[in-house]
Amino acid sequence: MKHLLFSLVFIMMLVVGCVEKPKEKGEESTTEQVYAKAESETSDEVKFPIYDYEGLKPLLYKDDGKTYVINFWATWCKPCLVELPYFEKINAEQKDNNVEVILVSLDMPSMWKSRLEPYVEKKGIESKVVILDDPKQNDWIPKIDETWGGGIPATLIYNKDKRSFYAQEFTYEELNEELNKFIN
Amino acid sequence: MKLFKILGLVALILTLGAFSAKFTSVDEGYAIGDVATDFSLKNVDGAMVSLSDYNDAKGFLVIFTCNTCPYSVAYEDRINALDAKYKQQGVPVIAINPNNPVKKPGDSFAKMKVRATEKGFTFPYVLDEGQEIYPQYGATRTPHVFLLEKTSKGNVVRYIGAIDDNYQSASQVEEKYVENAVDAMLAGKEIKVTTTRAIGCGIKA
Numbered sequence: 186m187k188h189l190l191f192s193l194v195f196i197m198m199l200v201v202g203c204v205e206k207p208k209e210k211g212e213e214s215t216t217e218q219v220y221a222k223a224e225s226e227t228s229d230e231v232k233f234p235i236y237d238y239e240g241l242k243p244l245l246y247k248d249d250g251k252t253y254v255i256n257f258w259a260t261w262c263k264p265c266l267v268e269l270p271y272f273e274k275i276n277a278e279q280k281d282n283n284v285e286v287i288l289v290s291l292d293m294p295s296m297w298k299s300r301l302e303p304y305v306e307k308k309g310i311e312s313k314v315v316i317l318d319d320p321k322q323n324d325w326i327p328k329i330d331e332t333w334g335g336g337i338p339a340t341l342i343y344n345k346d347k348r349s350f351y352a353q354e355f356t357y358e359e360l361n362e363e364l365n366k367f368i369n
Numbered sequence: 370m371k372l373f374k375i376l377g378l379v380a381l382i383l384t385l386g387a388f389s390a391k392f393t394s395v396d397e398g399y400a401i402g403d404v405a406t407d408f409s410l411k412n413v414d415g416a417m418v419s420l421s422d423y424n425d426a427k428g429f430l431v432i433f434t435c436n437t438c439p440y441s442v443a444y445e446d447r448i449n450a451l452d453a454k455y456k457q458q459g460v461p462v463i464a465i466n467p468n469n470p471v472k473k474p475g476d477s478f479a480k481m482k483v484r485a486t487e488k489g490f491t492f493p494y495v496l497d498e499g500q501e502i503y504p505q506y507g508a509t510r511t512p513h514v515f516l517l518e519k520t521s522k523g524n525v526v527r528y529i530g531a532i533d534d535n536y537q538s539a540s541q542v543e544e545k546y547v548e549n550a551v552d553a554m555l556a557g558k559e560i561k562v563t564t565t566r567a568i569g570c571g572i573k574a
Contacts (some may be wrong), residue, residue: 261439262570263473291568293439293537320535324545326566335531336510336571352509354571 188308193218213343231297231303233290235316244315245329245341251283252344252367254360257317257329257337258293260300264354265338269308271357275364276312282368291337294318342367384543399506402565404523405431407516408502410465410495412479413485418463418493420517420524427459428518428527428554430547433497433508435466436484437475438570441511443536445488448512451532454493460551462492467503467511467572470496476573500574510569516550520532527554530565 189272234240235245247253256272258265269288276286288310297316305314319325328334330350333339340360344367351363399405420429428573432448434441470477478496492502497503506515508530516528528550533542546565549560553560 254469260437264571264573291441320541322536322567323531323534323565326568333566334509334513335566335568337568338571352571 196333217251221292229298231316232302233297233314233316235297237319238317238321238328241289241315241317241319245343245356248345250345251285252279252342253366254284255289255343256286257289257291257339257341257343259337260296260304261292268338268355268360269310271355272362273308273310273312274357279368282365284368288312288314290314290316292316339343344351376399380442381493385395387569391481393516397504398509399505399526399529401526401529403526405517405526406502407506407524408465408497408546412493412495413478413482413490418495420463425459426461428516429518429524430460430462430551431506431515432462432464432512432532433467433503433506433510433515433572434512435468435473435476435570436480437473438469438511440536440567440569444532445490445530447539449488449491454548455551456491458551458555460555462551464490464494464541464573465495465497465533467497467500467508467574469500469574472573497517500572503572504574505522508572510567510571512567512569514547516547518554527560530562531567534565536567 198257244253245255254272254275256265256269258269260266272286272288275284290301301314301316304310315331322335326333329341330339330352333350333352340350340353340355342351342363347367349363349366355363395495405420409417409419412418420426423429429501430451434444434448436442448462448464453460466476466481468476470480474480481494481496484490508515512532514528514530514532515526517524518527528547532545532547533539534544534546535541546562550560551564
């Protein structure tokens, strides 16, 4: 009987422990995240993954032999839209060279359905599109690059050996030139 | 003991000196502690505006902003609020549109007038004609704030960066960078956070 009671208490502790844990995690996440999450849930199923910086981070540090071209853009940023076709072109042309383009959209939540999705569809964009939605910009901008003030367009090119950040607009030629430093 | 303190201070000054030199050379704009240039730029009301016009000012909130950038638009009400709060304390807002209207027709002088009226701007909204002032400041995006303090050697840069830490919603803001900086400056205290980053629209020259 004593044994039974003991194990019952033990099991209960385990159960409580299991239930407690995710709750603790929930408490750790900031109100912003909860807010952003609630918002994304109401905006019925945006087609692209929505990340905060921690969610995006794995895409910035892949170590699989590929060269990644990460372009930070938004549909409201005109110079971004001018250079977007160059990134698309590179993504298609350099696939065999182990190059992958990832387009990180900084569109605001209100624009995901109304502007971002239609734009990507209309232009037939083939590169991977993800959304970065993290209001704590002063925390994550310097983590992407210490010299970045936060203006877009901006681009990060990296592979396992080399990493460069460009707070600038690109022409197709300039982009190719930079990329060649990584793949040759 | 005293010697240690002095040595520490010397080390600190050297480090700060090295840093400011580094940032100046990298960004080709102002670092904290630099003296900012004055300007004479045309306001939406037709008058020319210079920092030297403000005899009684203790400082300035020079904000590079524009009509067309969604981030600038998201902050318009907050910029009005900053002007309302700090003009009477001697730190008025002066908003400068750094974009070249030829490349960004939405940021033309005529459109600036319209926007200023629509939003009831209480501060000067001037055009950086020829795009000569913003590179000297080192503004790279809109909105981009430079807090200046008027001193005997000129208008010294005290803070560079974002208005606060949440563009999406004023009610979600946890840190009011600019307000904290102005309050500290006016109280003669050290400004804790002197530079911040934020996403914004690259300036189109």
